[in-house]
Amino acid sequence: MRVVLTGGGTGGHIYPALAIGREVSERQPGSSLLYIGTSRGLEGRIVPEQGIAFENITITGFRRSLSLENVKTVMRFLKGVRRSKELLRQFKPDVVVGTGGYVCGPVVYAASRLGIPTLIHEQNVVPGLTNKFLSRYVDGVAVSFAESASHFKNCSNVVYAGNPCATRVLHADGRQGYESLGMKPGTPFVLIVGGSGGARALNDAFVRMLPLLKKLPEVHFVFVTGERFYKDAEDAVRRELREGTDRVKVLPYIGNMPDVLAASSLYVGRAGASFLAEVTSLGLPSLLVPSPNVTNNHQEANARSLMNAGAANMILERELSGEALFAGIDSIMGDRTRRDAMSESSRNLGMPESAAIIYDQIVGLQRKR
Template sequence: MKILISGGGTGGHIYPAIAIANKIKEEIKGVEILFVGTQNGLESKLVPNAGYKLERITVSGFKRSLSFDTVKSVRDLFLGIKDAIKIIKKFKPDLVIGTGGYVCGPIVFIASLLNIKTVIHEQNVIPGITNKILGKFVNKILVSFEESKQYFNYSNKIVVTGNPVRKDFIDIDKTQCRKALGIYDERFVIMSFGGSRGAEKINETMIEVLKKFNGSKDITIIHVTGSIHYEATLKKLNKNNFKMKDNIIVKEYIYDMSKYMGACDLVICRSGAITLAEITAMGLPAILIPSPYVTNNHQELNAKVLEKNGAAVLIPERELTDKNIVNLVELFLRDRNRIKEMANKSKTLAKPNATDIIYTNILNLFKL
């Protein structure tokens, strides 16, 4: 069997694709899996690192306002369709899976026109524009939330699966993770990050938080800046001869997130759907700072689910300050019972079998 998978731009589309690919590879002997992405998307690094071949196509997202970029996007769309036809004819897939992002549009659309079985997976409550368009053409629409059904007009195709989480985020051993990172077990460990691309506001806020707890024997903070912001963050952090102590770790990007998150007592992060799926799979409490720059404010809707269930504290970015982060961290340091309660509530929201449900639905397409 040959399976083509496409999804990209951000980790929120790529990590589910890799999780699905890993499950298929585990279950189907001799399966051939090929990924399709763009040259500049995060998939160009993540997919090869996961051990899969990646073919690249030319395609770009559409702006919401008419501009020169719109003309460029139309041109790229036709180039992407041309690339998609070439890849599909050469690879001859039995199945094409799209996990969102504009890159999967041409591939899934052309596959459906060629009567190749097609599936899309939507991670957020409110589907992205690419998946909304593709919903009309594909054989199966897999969604992560019951609420997502209302945004598609093809109820007979829809299955609620949850978000796929890679195996290394499930049943992880905190002691082993800390040992691997050289962190003392008795310390309170926090990890902060702003999504796969990083977030400038979170970086700016965390600079002051890192300075506040620099040298503390009670706490270790791991902060991930994102590659775009790494140099600027370090420059700001190192002003006035500031020297980081051993309890402060600043990284540009982390590929083995499960190991680092597995060592944590608390995470401070955005609230993309896959991030939340990973957090709940690990039973981690969180301070969530939804991105205000996403379509339909879907990150805040995602975060409110955890907040409502007592698994997280939600801070809108407009209200984010180093003072309120420091106050929360000091509160959690004093009240470890609250952290334990939040951790337990986080774990109850997990859907660790989502990947299995997705795989079963894919398999069912070939039993019709």
């Protein structure tokens, strides 16, 4: 199978595309993949590192307010469509898959105009502008949250598939997670992560709650600060926590996140769709602090979806404090029955077979043509 993948700007769009590509390659060995993105987005670095052919187009996103810059964006979109058609004619894909971000707009639109089967995947509860626009032209839509389906009434082929990033944790090994952290297997610990770049508000709240840790004497903490905040956060932990420092491990990042997640007792952090897919696939309870600095406030919608299902609790960033963070953690870690119930609810939401569902949808689109 020959597949074009497109989507970018953030890892939340890139990693689902790569997961779909991986599933295609595993199910049909010898398949050819081409990723079309922008050199300005993270995809320009991440995709070539995965050994996937990469081509570049120039495009920018629309501003939500009236602006002359939007006129330039329309011109770039039209130019991007022309460039995309050239690349598609050269590569001759069997299907084009877009995973969101403005770069996939001209690519998927161009494919639809050329009569190539097209599919988009939406990671969040509230769809982005690009995917809502493309839903008028594509042959299929895959959604991560069941609530999203109502936003795609322009397409008759909408499948609740989950997020394909959930599939990558299928073989996660909690024992290796413990070993990489230097912890005894079975040690209960809370994993605190502010996203790939860290989150200052969450880091500050954790530092402020350190004096309260004596109230949870059996619980350990893995505090992932983000590289840019690591030195300051590590110094702050040492200052504030004169006793019990062996219960708090401060790290700038984690390279084997699936294994560490598999060993965790509770996830505390942002509500990005790809990360939540992994968390629910593993049946991990969560305390979510959605980022307020994202389009459409989509992380709060993601968090509410898990909260309504009983899989997570939520603290809005404007309500975040050391006391609030500790109270949220204590209410889960201090009540084993509640934690087990949340874990079961999380597992019920998990869709580790997501990539396979999307693969089957792709194959179905080809058969219809």
